[in-house]
Every structure is written in structure tokens, then in C-alpha cells.
Amino acid sequence: MYYTCKDCHTHFTEPTKYTDKHGFNSPPYDTKYGCPICEGDYAFAIECDECGRRMTGEYIKTNSGQRVCEDCYIEYEFGEEIM
Secondary structure, three states: OEEEEOOOOOEEEOOOEEEEEOOOOOOEEEEEOOOOOOOEEEEEEEEEOOOOEEEOOEEEEEOOOOOEOOOHHHOOOOOOOOO
């Protein structure tokens, strides 16, 4: 499973657990998970089955089940493609 940081765009396999003490020396503390580099928010990412690029936005899923990024397909209207 892959994740991509929404802030610094780093790819990683596991978010890091952070404790926010809000400047206090005793609990309760807030615990959150974030990017291991910048502690930012992250999103689940999948790999393009064509080129291997990690995607977090829109993609195409083919009838055969492949997930393809926007760089690996061209969309045409009928009759638009030049042969």
C-alpha cells in the first residue's frame, strides 16, 4: 500500500505517528498520523498498471481491471482519431 503527502508530495509506505502536546507537559495529548518528512496530510495512492506512476487523483479503470494514469491514455471522440 502506498501513500502520497498532500503537502510535499513524498511517497511512502507507512504514515508516521506524531504526538501533539499543544505546549503542555501533561496529557491529554493529541495523536495523529502524517507524512514522515513534513508531518502533512496524506492520501492513499495506487500505481498505474501501464507506467508504474503513483496516482492519487483521477484515473481510468479498463474493463480488464487495469488502472491507468492520465499520461498513459488518449481520449478521442468517434471519428477524431487519425489513422
